[in-house]
Amino acid sequence: MASQGASDREAKALRVARQVIDDHRLKNLIQEVQVEGAADASGQDALYVWLVVADDQRPAAETVKGLTDIATAIRDRLLEHATSPWPYVSFKSAA
Amino acid sequence: MGLADDLLEQAEHLLKREPKRPRQASLRRAVSAAYYALFHQLCADASAQIIPAKQRALRAIVQRGLVHSELKNTCADFSSAHKPSVSPQIRALLTIPLEPQLCDLAKVFVDLQELRHVADYDVARVWNRQAAASAVLKAHSALTGWKTIRNSSNATIFLSCLLFRNASRR
Numbered sequence: 001m002a003s004q005g006a007s008d009r010e011a012k013a014l015r016v017a018r019q020v021i022d023d024h025r026l027k028n029l030i031q032e033v034q035v036e037g038a039a040d041a042s043g044q045d046a047l048y049v050w051l052v053v054a055d056d057q058r059p060a061a062e063t064v065k066g067l068t069d070i071a072t073a074i075r076d077r078l079l080e081h082a083t084s085p086w087p088y089v090s091f092k093s094a095a
Numbered sequence: 096m097g098l099a100d101d102l103l104e105q106a107e108h109l110l111k112r113e114p115k116r117p118r119q120a121s122l123r124r125a126v127s128a129a130y131y132a133l134f135h136q137l138c139a140d141a142s143a144q145i146i147p148a149k150q151r152a153l154r155a156i157v158q159r160g161l162v163h164s165e166l167k168n169t170c171a172d173f174s175s176a177h178k179p180s181v182s183p184q185i186r187a188l189l190t191i192p193l194e195p196q197l198c199d200l201a202k203v204f205v206d207l208q209e210l211r212h213v214a215d216y217d218v219a220r221v222w223n224r225q226a227a228a229s230a231v232l233k234a235h236s237a238l239t240g241w242k243t244i245r246n247s248s249n250a251t252i253f254l255s256c257l258l259f260r261n262a263s264r265r
Contacts, residue, residue: 041212042164055223057115068229075202083171083180088209091226 009047010035013078013087017049020073026066029053031094037085045085049074050092067091099136099238102128106231110224122227123214129234130211133204136238137166140245141254157258165260167208170201172263173253181263185252193249196240201253203237206230 014035021027032052040046051071056063071089078087096104106128109121138158146154172180176192179185210230213220244250256263 040209041216042167046209053223053225056225057117059225059228064225064228064232067225068232071229072233075206079174079202083174086171086205086209088206090210091223091229093221093223 049089099132102132122222126214130207170204173201200237200241
């Protein structure tokens, strides 16, 4: 996870993710952002951005759309300069 | 409906199968089905580029020969509208910028292939409904967009590169 010792790459990804979230109307749904560099399933260098959200068993369609828009915007911002490492942006539970 | 549409419908069904407490199996299979909806759509469209419809068995063989990792790498190559990562010869054939629907499909394919691996194999990962619903929504949007541009010149080139990845890199 990104922390004091995180690489520049991970720190930059964390910064980009927070900027995108701060600009979005659903920013309050994102409790935390975690960034981790690792190999993906095909063995290629990758960046994992986890958006931590509270469990919602019945999220409204517009909530899912908004969260997806946030994840897509983070991915696209991170892809602006290079496709490697690929930034995988997804959600996970707070618990 | 084709296989891709059926898989997407199945993914959406699995998302809602347990209204209160979704089973991990349902969410995982929803994500996996969403990926395979994209995968089979691209395989069908790519094979249709080179095999006539009446050669149904041959189309199936060509589709079966497509490799997940190579499709992912080609999709990554087409993720940038202004700077696709292809050979100069292929680039000269493309209309730049690429259509946003093409780039979106390419990026979502890369995203979902990884999520599919996690959903199918990483038992430590706990899925919530938002994560699975987001993956299914991305597949749905990408497929909807793709169907509007899949007969375009750029889409034809993209599909050819899916079939013959080496040609797109030389």
